Amino acid sequence: xxTPTTYLDWNATAPTEPAxxxxxxxxAAHWANPSSVHAGGRSARAALEAAxxxxxxxxxxxxxSIIFTSGATEALAxxxxxxxxxxxxxxxxxxxxxxANAGERSRVLGVDDDGVIDLAALDLILGECPEPALVAxxxxxxxxxxxxxxxxxxxxxxxAGGALLADCVQTAGKLDLPDxxxxxxxxxxxxxxxxxxxxxARRLDLLHAAREGGGHERGYRAGTxxxxxxxxxxxxxxxxxxxxxxxQAARLRDRLEAGVRAIASDIAIAGAGADRLPTTSAIRxxxxxxxxxxxxxxxxxxxxxAGAACSSGRVxxxxxxxxxxxxxxxxxxTIRVSLGWTTGEDDIDRFLASYGRIARRRRSAA
Ligand code: PLP
Numbered sequence: 001x002x003t004p005t006t007y008l009d010w011n012a013t014a015p016t017e018p019a020x021x022x023x024x025x026x027x028a029a030h031w032a033n034p035s036s037v038h039a040g041g042r043s044a045r046a047a048l049e050a051a052x053x054x055x056x057x058x059x060x061x062x063x064x065s066i067i068f069t070s071g072a073t074e075a076l077a078x079x080x081x082x083x084x085x086x087x088x089x090x091x092x093x094x095x096x097x098x099x100a101n102a103g104e105r106s107r108v109l110g111v112d113d114d115g116v117i118d119l120a121a122l123d124l125i126l127g128e129c130p131e132p133a134l135v136a137x138x139x140x141x142x143x144x145x146x147x148x149x150x151x152x153x154x155x156x157x158x159x160a161g162g163a164l165l166a167d168c169v170q171t172a173g174k175l176d177l178p179d180x181x182x183x184x185x186x187x188x189x190x191x192x193x194x195x196x197x198x199x200x201a202r203r204l205d206l207l208h209a210a211r212e213g214g215g216h217e218r219g220y221r222a223g224t225x226x227x228x229x230x231x232x233x234x235x236x237x238x239x240x241x242x243x244x245x246x247x248q249a250a251r252l253r254d255r256l257e258a259g260v261r262a263i264a265s266d267i268a269i270a271g272a273g274a275d276r277l278p279t280t281s282a283i284r285x286x287x288x289x290x291x292x293x294x295x296x297x298x299x300x301x302x303x304x305x306a307g308a309a310c311s312s313g314r315v316x317x318x319x320x321x322x323x324x325x326x327x328x329x330x331x332x333x334t335i336r337v338s339l340g341w342t343t344g345e346d347d348i349d350r351f352l353a354s355y356g357r358i359a360r361r362r363r364s365a366a
Contacts, residue, residue: 005301005302005350006301006302006303006346006347006350006351007303007340007342007343007347008302008303008304008337008338008339008343008347008351009303009304009305009336009338010189010279010338010339010340010343011142011143011145011170011189011279011280011305011336011338012305012338013188013189013194014188014189014190014191014340015191015340015342016188016191016192016193016232016236017191017192017235017236017239017240018239019235019236019238019239020187020191020192020193020232020233020235020236020239021232022235023231023232023234023235024193024228024229024231024232024235025228026231027047027051027227027228027230027231027232028228030043030044030047030227031044031227032044033224034047034048034224034225034227035214035216035224044227047227047231048225048227048230049063050234051227051230051231051233051234052066052068052230052234054234054235054237054238055198055230055233055234055237058173058234058237058238058241059172059177059185059200059237060176060177061177061183061200061202062202065200065201065202065204066198066199066200066201067198067199067200067201067217067218067220067221068196068197068198068217068221068225068226068230069196069197069198069199069221070195070196070197070223070226071186071187071188071194071195071196071197072095072097072167072169072184072185072186072197073097073197074197074221075184075185075186075197075198075199076095076097076098076101076136076165076167076184076199077097077100077101078199078207078210078220078221079134079136079165079182079184079199079201079207080098080101080102080103080134080136080165081101082207082208082209082210082220083134083163083165083182083206083207083208084206084207084208085131085132085133085134085162085163085206086131086132086133087107087129087130087131087132087133087134087162088102088103088105088106088107088133088134088136089106089107089108089109089125089126089129089133089134089135089136089162090102090106090107090108090109090135090136090137091108091109091111091117091136091137091138091148092108092109092110092111092319092323093111093115093138093141093143093144093146093319093320093323093324094136094137094138094167095138095142095167095169097167097184098136098138098165098167099319102136107125107129107133109121109122109125109135109137110323111323111324112324113273113324113325114146114271114272114273114274114324115141115144115146115270115271115274115320115323115324116146116148116149116271116274116275117137117148117149117153119149119152119153119156122135122153122156122157123156126156126157126160126162127160129160129162132160132161132162132163133157133160133162133163134162134163134165134182134206135153135157135162135163135164135165136164136165136166136167137150137153137164137165137166138166138167138168138169138170139166139167139168139170139171139175139177139178140168140170140171140175140276140277140280141170141271141280141320142169142170142280143270143280143282143318143320143321143336144270144271144276144280144282144320144321144324144336145170145271145276145277145278145279145280145281145282145338146270146271146274146275146276147171147175147274147275147276147277150164150166150178150179150180151178151179154178154179154180154181158181163181163182163203163206164180164181164182165180165181165182165183165184166178166180166182166183166184167184168180168183168184168185169184169185169186169189169197170189170277170280171277172185172186172189172190173189173190173191173237173240173243174243174246174277174279175277177200180202181201181202181203181206182199182200182201182202182203183199183200183202184197184198184199184200185197185198185200187229187232187233187236190236190237190240191236191237191239191240192229192232192233192235192236192237193229193232193233195226195229196226196229196230196232196233197233198233199220199221201220204218204220207220210222240341245340245341246278246279248343249278249279249339249340249341249343250278252339252343252344252345252347252348253278253279253280253281253339255345255348256281256337256339256348256351256352257269257281257283259348259352259355260283260285260352260355263352263355263356263359264285264359264362266286267283267284267285267286268283268284268286268330269281269282269283269284270282270283270284270320270321270324270326270334271324278339279338279339279340280336280337280338280339281336281337281338282321282334282335282336282337283334283335283336283337284326284330284331284333284334285333285335285355285358285359285362286330286333287333287362287366288333288358288359288362289332289333290306290332290333290334290335291306292358293306293333293335293355293358294306294335296354296357296358296361297335297351297354297355297358300350300353300354300357301350302350302351302354304335304336304337304338304351305335305336305338306334306335306336317331317332318331318334321334337351
């Protein structure tokens with residue numbers, strides 16, 4: 001595998017922290033099943049519970065609210081499929097992991113042109129809901145970085161007898177977690193390995209037990225725990241507990257956005273008027289398909305995404321930009337640039353140099 005020189009695709013996955021790799025290797029020594037009663041099993045159980053306490057401490061949640069899963073996709077599916085509340089209401093900009101599990105009868109909550117939840121529409125829909133609902137609104141969007149007003153959402157949802165499910169995949173380790181009833185997080189976005197995540201369930205009373213399996217995770221999630229992966233998750237969170245890098249990331253993001261505006265005055269940045277994560281820019285260059293931009297940047301050793309990365313490598317029209325009123329053509333000319341803790345000035349320089357060449361070719365082709 002070639003090592004990318006300028007990696008600006010952190011929202012897809014973050015590089016694995018050396019401390020996480022070491023913790024995974026160490027945990028592999030506890031290879032016994034944490035459910036076994038013999039000494040090896042007890043030692044594996046102790047390592048698992050130590051990792052749970054460490055994740056809880058670093059995320060600021062109660063250890064007994066954590067249900068480890070195979071990632072955020074499973075955590076979101078678990079909440080949506082095992083929550084006793086009958087109604088389902090999901091925002092129009094949720095990740096496919098939510099959309100795929102919301103059910104046919106779910107209602108969709110729109111966003112404004114900046115991608116922010118329409119609170120008046122939420123009031124209206126909650127008032128019309130015949131039964132209390134599980135409401136899924138993500139903390140920050142993976143394509144645009146737009147941060148949702150979750151305190152206001154939670155207040156309204158609870159007043160209507162419902163519960164809030166917050167997808168915090170892009171904010172865990174960057175922002176304080178919101179006051180939500182269920183929270184989904186993923187290890188590989190914060191320096192841990194892929195294939196591990198958690199549902200933080202503050203309302204366990206609202207969850208059915210898992211239908212099948214051997215009663216793991218207090219019966220809510222079946223399957224032998226991925227101890228090495230969970231140890232890597234805990235170590236990554238601990239290693240990146242200092243969020244000081246976000247100040248530098250915000251400055252670099254501002255420099256990047258000012259740079260692309262100077263290169264092409266007709267570019268558009270999705271959600272520019274909203275509160276956004278300091279690590280994400282979704283940038284449209286009119287007249288140049290995202291795939292063309294991606295390939296040109298890749299040839300220059302710069303890694304970015306077109307909207308959301310998708311498992312098949314296919315570039316699809318973005319439902320997120322569509323919900324914000326962007327037509328398919330505009331969404332199809334948009335790339336996502338995302339920054340992380342190792343991003344430096346030279347990465348922004350390289351991106352801007354390559355982007356400038358793309359914009360110049362556009363001008364000469366016109
Ligand atoms: N939710 C958001 C906002 C994401 O960005 C992702 C990953 O791309 C997921 C959910 C799914 O996470 P995982 O890869 O852990 O299943």
